[in-house]
Amino acid sequence: MKSFAIPVRRLCTLGVGAALLAVFAATPAHSEPDATEGLTLVSVQDSLLGTHFWYEQTFDGHPVLGGFYAKHVDKASGAVTVDDGRKAVQGLARGLRGVSVTAARADASAVQQTGGGAYRSRLVVVPGGAAKLAWQVHTEPATGSVSTLVDATSGAVISSTSLVKHETGTGKVFLPNPVVAQQNNTLTDSSPNSAFTYNTVTLNGLYAKNKLVGGYANNVSKKPVSSSSGTYSYNRTQAGFAQVQGYFHITTAEEYIQSLGFANVNNESQDYQTTGLTDDNSFYDPAVDKITFGTGGVDDAEDAEVIWHEYGHAIQDSQVPNFGMSEEAGAIGEGFGDYWAYTMSQAVSPNTTKTPWACIADWDSVSYTSGTPHCLRRTDGTKMYPGDLDGEVHDDGEIWSRALQDVNIALGRTNANKVILEAHFSFAPDTSMPAAANKTVATAQALYGTTAANSVKAAFHARGII
Incomplete structure (x- = not known):
């Protein structure tokens, strides 16, 4: 960087928080819902106090996601408790109208999305x-x-949703x-632990x-x-910290990406290691998909x-395989990395x-900078394309990061990041800055219209890129 559980295999996922609608005595009329009412019995469970019938809601013979109906029969009294979790289904014609995608095509899309083999579809x-x-x-x-x-x-x-039960x-x-949290530029690597403030997080x-x-x-x-x-309560003197x-911080970054609506931007368990490299440097290795x-x-x-x-x-590597195959593409990668640090810090x-x-990197850079604020690099520089290119990707990346920062300011954090991430899907592995900038402008046009596209174009034009 410095030059730098339980697999779910059930027929349906049962909703939670359904309203308790009625408690009434069992009678022949209430003994079991009719399948013609859009309910299919999927499970009967016997417990110490009762028998429990679980039904899946259907429409035109197809399961309705999250829709359920449950009947609980008390063994002692015969009283019946009903939980009705059926969902509204509106505007959908019966008879499979509009179905043009085959199961095989859907399987292929899901496999491409998740990287795993398909074992069930419906x-x-x-x-x-x-x-x-x-x-x-x-x-x-x-x-x-x-x-x-x-x-x-x-x-x-x-959408793609993990079915694994997660812990916190x-x-x-x-x-x-x-340095940032405490607004203290005098902290150093040798400062005593008592000088540092920690945050307890989930x-x-x-x-x-x-x-x-x-x-x-x-x-x-x-x-x-x-x-x-x-x-996991460690301080910085302990390896676990x-x-x-x-x-x-990797998890929160991906959670943020998911919140923007991107289901498949590095949606994986990213390998990382904080041991084994004694250099004052870090790197991402695309060959093994690991950060060190x-x-x-x-x-x-x-x-x-x-x-x-x-x-x-x-x-970027998850969005464009082998991204960075030219010097300018490499500079875009470094500039985007700096921008991503900028926008996550926002x-x-x-x-x-x-x-x-x-x-x-206000904190990391205290070890190799003397002035304040301590910065590895900045995203608000004045470098211009192509005159300030020097062939070193970190240096040249400051042109790209400044343009992205200006896009952020113009569109706001959320809209800017949707545009920036969406545009990456259209970048060539060896893209030039002008080509990538034009893709980003087109993406802004498609997502938010002409005014947004003009703002993005102005950000790149201000750096001489387009």
């Missing part, structure tokens, strides 16, 4: 005011079963780093509480830390902005003169 109804038919395909990548919905009319992937844990982290998506492995991050460090209780930092953080100077993983920069490379950091968002 036609289902996605409920609501504008209900639709979709193929529900279950695949099994290495990280556990995933349910993918593929629109039965258009073939578009609607707690840990201590820097958010994003101590560690989401753990496959099990006893190790830092989950849906979006996989700790492959030597001597990985473990906890039977899911509590950097491992927790990596898990938390160095321990020279300030341990790189202590600074979330370093983590986010390296994760930016993993993001959510958790103050934008001050001491630690501006544009200053990347």
Whole structure:
């Protein structure tokens, strides 16, 4: 960087929080719902106190996602309790009208989306005011079963959802780093631990509480830390701290991407390690899809902005295989990594003169900078394309990161990041800056219209790119 559970294989997922509608005595009229009412019996369970009948809601013979009906019969009194979780289905014609996508095509889309082999598919109804038919395909990548919905009319992937039951844990982290959080540029690698403030956070998506492995991050460090209780409270003098930092900040980055509506932008358990490299450097290795953080100077993983920069490379590699096959594409990669650190910091950091968002890696860089604010690089520079290109990707990346920062300012964080991430899918592995900029402008036009596209174009024009 510096030059730098339980697999779910049930017929349906039962909804929660359904209203309790009635309690009444069992009579022949209430003994069992008729299948013609759009209910199919899927399970009968006997417990100490009663017998429980679970039904799946159907429409035109197809399961309605999340729709259920349950009848609980008390053994002693015969009283019946009903939970009615049926969903509204509106605007959908019967008779498979509009189904033009085959099961095989849906399976192929789900496999491409999740990276796992398909083992079950069925036609289902996605409920609501504008209900639709979709193929529900279950695949099994290495990280556990995933349910993918593929629109039965258009073939578009609607969503992909992990079916693995996840745990949560707690840990201590820097958010994003101590210089920023404490607004203190005098901290150094040799400062006593008492000088640092830590944040206690929730560690989401753990496959099990006893190790830092989950849906979006996989700790492959030597001597990985473990906890039977899911509590990972370390300080920076302990090796476990950097491992927790990596898990938390990679996970939150991917959670943010998912919140923007992207189901398949590095949607995986990203390998990372915080041990084994003693250099004051970090890197993403696309050959093995792993991020390695160095321990020279300030341990790189202590600074979330370093983590986010390296994760930016993993993001682009997942969207465009072999991205960075030209010097300008490599510079775009470095510039995007710096921008990704910038925009992730927007959510958790103050934008001050001491630690501006544009200053990347304020904490890590205390080891090799003397002035303040401490910055590895900045995203608010004045370099121009092509005159300021010098052939070094980190230097040249400052042209691209400034343009992206200006897009962010013009469109707002959310819209800008949707445009930027969506545009990546159209980049060539060896793209030039002008070509990538034009793709980004076109993406803004498609997503938000002419005004947004003109703002994006102006950001790139200001750097001489287009």
